[in-house]
Amino acid sequence: MNDWAKFDRKFCPCHGSGWAEVDLGIWKRCAIHWHGQTAPASESVIANNIFTQERDDNIRQEIRVSKLMIEELTLQLKQEQEHLLELQTELQENIPTITWNRNK
Numbered sequence: 001m002n003d004w005a006k007f008d009r010k011f012c013p014c015h016g017s018g019w020a021e022v023d024l025g026i027w028k029r030c031a032i033h034w035h036g037q038t039a040p041a042s043e044s045v046i047a048n049n050i051f052t053q054e055r056d057d058n059i060r061q062e063i064r065v066s067k068l069m070i071e072e073l074t075l076q077l078k079q080e081q082e083h084l085l086e087l088q089t090e091l092q093e094n095i096p097t098i099t100w101n102r103n104k
Contacts, residue, residue, distance in 0.1 A: 005032045 009016030018034035019027045027039050038046075089095070 002028065002031045005030050007032055009033065 004013050004020065004022070006012040012030060012033060013020035013022070014030035014033050016033050017040075018030050018037035019039055020030055021040070022028045025041070027041055029039075
């Protein structure tokens with residue numbers, strides 16, 4: 001049994017959690033209250049891994065949305081380029097090739 005453990009949770013450095021921070025960032029099991037609980041440092045790593053996974057999932061979703069937007073805009077650009085070519089052809093050759101007021 002370690003010399004700092006106390007039976008009363010209120011006075012034990014682990015406060016009944018099973019782990020006590022004996023030095024900055026150094027955790028030790030309490031000989032009295034530890035019953036297999038995960039170390040606080042491990043919990044921090046697990047929380048960080050969950051955060052990282054959620055962040056990566058969000059980034060992947062943003063990538064999918066961006067790719068779809070690029071596809072849509074590429075199609076729109078192609079259509080506008082075709083329309084521009086029709087206008088230039090009509091202007092140069094004086095031959096009606098388009099219907100005016102295309103937005104109506």
